[in-house]
Amino acid sequence: MSDTTGIFIDVEISAEAAGDAELARRLEEVCPVDIYKDEGGRVGVVRENLDECVLCELCVEAAPPGAVKVKKLYDGTTLER
Amino acid sequence: MRFYEFEARQIVERAGIPVTKYGFVTDAAEARKVAADIGGPTVIKSQVLTGGRMKAGGVKFADTPEEAEAHAADILELEIGGHMPKGVLVDPKAQVKQEYYASVVWDGTEKRPMLLFSDMGGIDIEEVAETHPDHVGRAHFSNLIPFSDYQAKQVVAQTGVTGRQLTRIVPILTRLARVFQDGDMTLAEINPLAELEDGSFVALDAHMEMENEARPRQKKLLADLGIGDEETREGHEPTPFEEAVAAIDAADHRGVIQGKDTGFHGNLGLVIGAGGGSLTLTDAVRSQGGKPANYSEIGGNPSVAKACGLAKEVLQKDGVEKIAVMMSIVSNTRVDIVARGVIKACLELGKDPAETIAVFRIPGAWEEEGAKILSKYGVEFNDRTTSMWDAAGEAVEKIPS
Numbered sequence: 001m002s003d004t005t006g007i008f009i010d011v012e013i014s015a016e017a018a019g020d021a022e023l024a025r026r027l028e029e030v031c032p033v034d035i036y037k038d039e040g041g042r043v044g045v046v047r048e049n050l051d052e053c054v055l056c057e058l059c060v061e062a063a064p065p066g067a068v069k070v071k072k073l074y075d076g077t078t079l080e081r
Numbered sequence: 082m083r084f085y086e087f088e089a090r091q092i093v094e095r096a097g098i099p100v101t102k103y104g105f106v107t108d109a110a111e112a113r114k115v116a117a118d119i120g121g122p123t124v125i126k127s128q129v130l131t132g133g134r135m136k137a138g139g140v141k142f143a144d145t146p147e148e149a150e151a152h153a154a155d156i157l158e159l160e161i162g163g164h165m166p167k168g169v170l171v172d173p174k175a176q177v178k179q180e181y182y183a184s185v186v187w188d189g190t191e192k193r194p195m196l197l198f199s200d201m202g203g204i205d206i207e208e209v210a211e212t213h214p215d216h217v218g219r220a221h222f223s224n225l226i227p228f229s230d231y232q233a234k235q236v237v238a239q240t241g242v243t244g245r246q247l248t249r250i251v252p253i254l255t256r257l258a259r260v261f262q263d264g265d266m267t268l269a270e271i272n273p274l275a276e277l278e279d280g281s282f283v284a285l286d287a288h289m290e291m292e293n294e295a296r297p298r299q300k301k302l303l304a305d306l307g308i309g310d311e312e313t314r315e316g317h318e319p320t321p322f323e324e325a326v327a328a329i330d331a332a333d334h335r336g337v338i339q340g341k342d343t344g345f346h347g348n349l350g351l352v353i354g355a356g357g358g359s360l361t362l363t364d365a366v367r368s369q370g371g372k373p374a375n376y377s378e379i380g381g382n383p384s385v386a387k388a389c390g391l392a393k394e395v396l397q398k399d400g401v402e403k404i405a406v407m408m409s410i411v412s413n414t415r416v417d418i419v420a421r422g423v424i425k426a427c428l429e430l431g432k433d434p435a436e437t438i439a440v441f442r443i444p445g446a447w448e449e450e451g452a453k454i455l456s457k458y459g460v461e462f463n464d465r466t467t468s469m470w471d472a473a474g475e476a477v478e479k480i481p482s
Contacts, residue, residue: 007428008385008421008454033384051385051421055450074457 006050010071011035011059017067018043027068030058055079082291082314085128087170088306089287092264093271095305096256099283101175107168112153115171116146122174125152130314131162139166142174163318175285180273182206183254185261187268193221194261196233198254200240202273216240228258249282250274264302265295317343322375322394329390336383336414338391340375342398347372349439349480350395350404352388352423354379358409358469365473366405371480374401382414388422389429396430396437403439405476410465416443416451424458435459439479442472 017023021041028038033052036059037044057079059068070079084092087105094100104115105128116123127139134140139161143149153169180202188195198218201209210217218239222232233254237247253274261269268290275285291299296310308314319327326340338354351373353362359378366373375395379388395404406423408414420441427434434455441455444465452462463472 007425051425054415054418072453075453 005047006053006073008072008074009050009053010073011045011050011053012069012071013043013045014067017063020067023063023067026062027059030062032056032058035059082293082296083130084289084291084306084314085130085167086126086286086288087128087168088308089289090170090284091306092260092269092289092302093257093284093287096260098253098256098260098271099281100287101173101283101285103170103172105168105170106153107157109150109154109157112169112171113146113150116143116149119171119173123149124170124172124174125149125156126170126172127156127159127161127166128168128170129161129164129166131164134161137161172285175275175283176278177273177275177285178278178280179276180285181250181276182209182270182272183250183257183274184268184270184272185258185266186270187266188221191221194224194258195219195221196236196254196258198233198236198240198250200242202275206272222258224262228255228262230255233258245280246276249276249280253282253284260289264289265292265299266290267292322398325394326377326391329387329394333384333387336379336381336387338380338383338387339378340391340394341377342375345373345375346400347374348400348402349476350374350392350398350401351377352379352392352395352404352406352419353377353408355408355411355414355443355445358407361409362405362407362469362473365470366477369470369474369477371473371477374398379408379419380414382418383422385418385421385425388419389425390422392423392426393430396426396432402480403437403476405439405473406441406443407469407472407476408443408445409469411443411445413446415447416445417447417454419443420451420454420462424454424460427458433459439476440472442467442469 019042024038024041024043027036027043033049035046035049037046060079060081065081090100102119106112106115123143125141125143127134139156139159141152143152156169157166182199182202184197185194199209199216201213201216218236220236222228230251233251237250257269266289270288271284273285275283320342322342330338349371353359363373363376424434427437438460441460442463455462
């Protein structure tokens with residue numbers, strides 16, 4: 001899932017993780033800048049908030065390995081585990 | 082923030098400094114009642130937060146309560162310097178034997194308050210200081226330790242005032258200094274401090290200005306004076322730029338931005354802040370021939386949206402050709418967040434960041450990430466090895482004269 005309006009940041013949620021209701025709840029809870037939203041048990045991305053990402057990696061840590069990737073569009077690197 | 086004269090009177094009165102029997106009113110009929118209560122000739126004074134009242138016809142003398150009512154009616158309708166009066170002060174026309182001047186002012190260079198006294202009151206102290214310097218006494222004092230009578234005595238004695246007058250004036254000056262210290266004032270002025278025919282002393286007019294940042298500490302004083310949080314007491318009406326920046330700031334709790342452009346007409350937009358950096362950088366730009374289009378302050382780690390919003394407002398000001406993004410050294414505010422904000426502002430306005438950002442000099446937290454962002458858009462990052470002076474000079478050089 002990659003449908004971004006961010007200039008600097010994009011996030012990628014694996015297809016498997018996108019439908020994980022528990023993950024959706026957790027991501028909404030941990031993100032300090034409201035990039036994630038629990039959309040009825042699915043992981044939603046609030047695209048207008050993408051550029052507010054503070055690179056804290058809490059979302060990456062809260063998700064199973066490979067489920068969430070934070071991409072820095074300005075240098076091509078990715079935060080993941 | 083500034084106080085109206087009637088509020089300044091209350092402040093000095095609360096401090097135990099004698100004042101005349103005055104009344105603040107908001108309609109002409111009340112003025113008549115106060116004048117009748119005072120008895121004898123009165124002075125009707127417009128209550129506006131601007132100077133030039135006398136010249137504008139905002140101060141009139143009345144011999145009877147009827148005349149006081151008529152003058153009050155006129156003055157209440159009179160706009161002075163773009164300000165409508167909050168009301169009028171009805172004051173007895175005092176029988177003055179001699180006028181003196183007393184003030185405490187914050188000396189930003191010395192970073193200490195200074196007590197000023199003159200035995201030539203009722204006129205501008207600047208004029209007295211120029212034409213009769215021997216009639217002005219002055220001394221700095223500590224804002225940390227209580228003010229003592231002997232300090233006031235030394236200042237008054239510099240003007241040659243002695244004897245009974247000296248003895249009576251000293252406690253008034255001491256109380257004024259304490260008003261300044263306790264009230265977080267930047268200016269506490271009594272002009273004139275009058276010696277009446279009976280030998281007593283009264284504050285005939287007072288002017289007080291308080292440090293804006295002290296408002297939370299001075300809640301009780303402000304509440305006692307009936308001044309609400311909504312009263313900003315700015316010296317001018319906010320410009321559209323200032324209103325827009327304030328709205329952006331209010332809409333997002335993250336960080337703080339401020340923007341002022343009253344009196345600025347230049348072509349270099351400033352997105353500046355951090356730890357005194359705003360003043361230093363504005364001065365550095367001006368000292369090197371630059372013409373700032375605005376003054377701003379960023380702090381407290383604002384969101385990208387907030388930094389972007391400020392930069393967009395600056396960029397959209399008439400005459401702005403480029404912006405300089407400069408701060409001293411940031412610790413809380415993140416370099417990369419500000420970088421994102423200003424780049425985004427350029428892009429959303431269809432401008433090339435490399436052409437629009439004259440200089441970006443923000444050393445500190447997350448500067449490596451900030452440098453990467455800027456590099457992607459062709460903007461050079463300046464770290465702390467570039468001084469604030471040099472960064473300002475570079476910005477000025479890039480603006481066509």
